[in-house]
Amino acid sequence: MNRYDEFALEEALLIKEKFPGTSIHALSFGPERAGTTVCRALEMGADHGIHLVFTPEIYVSPFITAWFIASYARNRDYDLIITGVMAEDDMACQTGQLIAALLDLPYATSVISTEFQPEGGTVIADREIEGGRRLSVRLEMPAVLTIQSGINTPRYPSLSNVMRARTQQARGHQD
Amino acid sequence: LRNLTCRSNAKPALVCAFLIPLLWGLSYWARPGKRPASFCISCMKRHFFASGKPMEKKIFIISETDQGNSSQETFELISFARELSCGQLPTIILLGSGIEAQAKDLSEKTGCDTVAVIGNHLGLFNTQAYAHAIMDILPPKTPLWVCLPHTSMGYDLAPLLAVSLNAACITAVDGIHSGALSRSIYSGRFIMDIIPWTPTVVVTVLPGAFESFALWRISFKSCF
Numbered sequence: 109m110n111r112y113d114e115f116a117l118e119e120a121l122l123i124k125e126k127f128p129g130t131s132i133h134a135l136s137f138g139p140e141r142a143g144t145t146v147c148r149a150l151e152m153g154a155d156h157g158i159h160l161v162f163t164p165e166i167y168v169s170p171f172i173t174a175w176f177i178a179s180y181a182r183n184r185d186y187d188l189i190i191t192g193v194m195a196e197d198d199m200a201c202q203t204g205q206l207i208a209a210l211l212d213l214p215y216a217t218s219v220i221s222t223e224f225q226p227e228g229g230t231v232i233a234d235r236e237i238e239g240g241r242r243l244s245v246r247l248e249m250p251a252v253l254t255i256q257s258g259i260n261t262p263r264y265p266s267l268s269n270v271m272r273a274r275t276q277q278a279r280g281h282q283d
Numbered sequence: 284l285r286n287l288t289c290r291s292n293a294k295p296a297l298v299c300a301f302l303i304p305l306l307w308g309l310s311y312w313a314r315p316g317k318r319p320a321s322f323c324i325s326c327m328k329r330h331f332f333a334s335g336k337p338m339e340k341k342i343f344i345i346s347e348t349d350q351g352n353s354s355q356e357t358f359e360l361i362s363f364a365r366e367l368s369c370g371q372l373p374t375i376i377l378l379g380s381g382i383e384a385q386a387k388d389l390s391e392k393t394g395c396d397t398v399a400v401i402g403n404h405l406g407l408f409n410t411q412a413y414a415h416a417i418m419d420i421l422p423p424k425t426p427l428w429v430c431l432p433h434t435s436m437g438y439d440l441a442p443l444l445a446v447s448l449n450a451a452c453i454t455a456v457d458g459i460h461s462g463a464l465s466r467s468i469y470s471g472r473f474i475m476d477i478i479p480w481t482p483t484v485v486v487t488v489l490p491g492a493f494e495s496f497a498l499w500r501i502s503f504k505s506c507f
Binding site: 170171196197198199200201202205206208209210214215216217218235236237238243245 | 349407408409410411433434435436438439441442443445446447451452454455467468469470475
């Protein structure tokens with residue numbers, strides 16, 4: 109799993125711990141081998157895993173990735189879409205913003221701290237900017253956050269979650 | 284008779300001398316995948332000109348301010364824009380509150396047309412407010428280059444502008460060579476060359492990748 113996405117998933121898990129009843133859908137877009145990333149997300153504690161399979165071995169631009177993810181998320185009423193700030197390979201810093209732009213949602217990039225106000229339907233996100241400074245933004249949910257590294261410490265998968273992930277994987281194959 | 288014979292013998296050679304370079308040049312120019320970049324005779328480099336006309340594509344720079352001053356990246360973006368377009372000076376867009384003096388100073392220092400968008404809501408960076416303000420300035424349905432620094436402001440704003448303008452978005456560009464924009468990937472182990480095909484392109488330029496622009500350098504060069 110992309111390192112920045114681990115921080116993003118951990119942030120989602122922390123929100124789930126804080127607000128019970130939250131459901132986490134971990135989504136990956138890519139070839140068959142990207143399925144292992146979805147399994148890893150399930151092992152870490154995600155409730156559902158979605159793999160958008162894209163088999164052609166070509167360069168996939170951030171726009172293509174964002175378009176597929178936005179198309180999947182469009183009618184599913186997610187309150188929050190959390191991504192890593194960038195991919196470790198092409199370091200484009202675009203996918204999260206493009207998803208938000210395609211879905212016409214507010215977004216914050218390089219988020220280093222979050223505070224949720226579910227009663228108001230808002231989230232306050234601190235963005236990391238140059239010179240060691242922070243910029244706080246208040247976003248109305250649904251919103252998109254791209255998570256900067258160092259915001260939390262990603263957890264190791266627990267044995268119970270690993271067993272659950274294997275069962276879920278088997279169910280997926282049966283379907 | 285001798286003269287006439289000489290002339291008739293010289294004809295095929297002359298035709299070949301003109302035709303072969305002409306055909307070679309045409310095939311070079313029209314080869315697939317290289318069309319957006321064309322060769323500039325004045326500086327002997329290949330540039331990104333829409334259909335070979337340098338002035339057809341306007342270049343806009345979104346300037347970033349740092350505690351009341353234009354950031355270093357703004358001047359680097361001007362160098363990048365000049366590299367893109369054979370010395371054409373870009374238009375600078377400056378956003379903020381109380382930036383009249385700063386805009387005037389920037390215009391005098393660089394010689395570029397400068398547009399200042401002033402409003403209290405633009406005092407601190409806000410993605411939606413900045414995007415709306417910039418979209419109001421940019422001419423609609425016109426091929427453009429929109430250049431931003433690859434800072435927290437630049438990479439936050441660029442994808443939103445790209446979607447609004449129906450443009451390609453290329454981030455963290457650190458060079459231009461052989462008619463392509465280059466950027467480092469895999470932590471700098473590889474270099475990716477990109478040739479954009481959309482009429483409008485949004486680019487973020489890595490700070491420090493281009494030398495800072497200074498007007499006196501051009502004035503000094505023009506003396507010789």
